[in-house]
């Protein structure tokens with residue numbers, strides 16, 4: 001499809017529902033119906049079957065005609081970036097029709113329940129169990145670090161259905177209605193003083209068999225689809241908003257208090273701000289290039305490059321923001337209390353302090369930077385793998401604490 005035709009389609013959408021006069025959910029539902037939600041998705045499922053890079057044209061045309069843009073809802077990243085491609089790849093036609101528009105519109109928030117207290121990097125070693133009971137599976141166990149579980153209506157869940165085979169072969173993947181009896185969500189408080197993530201407990205939770213994605217024992221394969229998309233969703237985030245973080249850093253630098261820094265500090269910090277801006281631009285452009293190269297379908301292990309780079313660049317950028325704020329960086333606003341993240345807007349200075357603390361998680365969430373290096377070394381560069389002594393042993397025979 002050429003650019004003019006795509007732009008005409010966007011104008012047709014805007015004629016039916018204009019963001020300035022339509023709430024986010026209604027507008028995004030319409031955007032989905034017009035195939036302009038994720039353009040690389042197939043027709044009838046929110047896309048047009050064209051290159052993902054053409055999504056930027058959609059955004060550009062909307063911005064040309066509207067001061068209001070209904071971006072992805074902040075709590076919707078997991079559902080849109082990871083849930084939608086997983087449902088598209090492994091869901092039944094009925095599941096696709098029901099879930100894809102609801103996730104994209106923000107009607108349903110989704111969470112990802114993979115990590116457990118003793119299975120994070122080694123998620124294939126997880127211990128939560130599902131046992132078959134007629135046309136249902138009964139789940140018992142615990143997940144941890146489950147972002148936005150407290151806001152979610154649905155979750156992606158990986159559990160062990162067969163402990164007698166090696167760990168990767170005994171997993172199955174479900175989508176779980178979070179209102180099912182026996183699901184308990186408890187907040188975990190972070191360094192930011194928010195509770196963005198949670199512990200989730202399963203006590204005899206019954207899941208209908210039809211909510212299994214893929215076949216029994218194929219859970220690892222399905223999980224890889226989610227994880228590959230996660231790395232791209234996290235690593236490519238800056239590309240969507242034209243380096244929003246570095247624009248904030250530059251603004252903080254321009255707004256710095258006169259006389260607060262010595263001439264030597266001024267010179268050093270100017271140098272670092274420039275460097276950081278360049279790093280962010282390189283990340284944005286590389287991410288766009290990767291997007292242009294990507295056709296349709298799910299991303300491969302190369303996505304780990306962006307995730308690894310994003311973690312480092314982001315952490316350095318917000319550390320630098322604290323240096324620019326100087327002594328003001330030490331004070332958090334009064335009344336700051338433990339709370340469940342509401343994704344509320346903040347002042348620039350407050351946002352920078354928050355992001356300095358939040359960015360510490362960037363090298364852990366979605367797989368640690370060490371694991372990204374392992375993936376790149378082994379699966380992209382073809383270097384010898386990590387020793388894996390438990391790979392071929394039945395899961396039940398692997399010693400665990």
Ligand SMILES: Cc1cc2nc3c(=O)[nH]c(=O)nc-3n(C[C@H](O)[C@H](O)[C@H](O)COP(=O)(O)OP(=O)(O)OC[C@H]3O[C@@H](n4cnc5c(N)ncnc54)[C@H](O)[C@@H]3O)c2cc1C
Pocket residue numbers: 111112113114115117118119120121122144145146147148197361364365366367368369370371374386
């Ligand atoms: C903000 C945030 C949000 C998250 N949200 C979710 C979520 O929504 N859903 C979910 O399922 N999980 C989520 N997680 C969990 C996240 O995926 C795990 O924390 C991560 O995979 C690491 O696992 P772990 O914490 O168990 O650390 P461990 O796996 O115990 O790792 C500890 C340390 O050992 C290193 N290490 C481990 N294995 C190796 C190896 N083979 N080679 C080299 N180094 C190694 C790690 O890099 C790390 O430094 C979230 C985490 C954070 C911080």
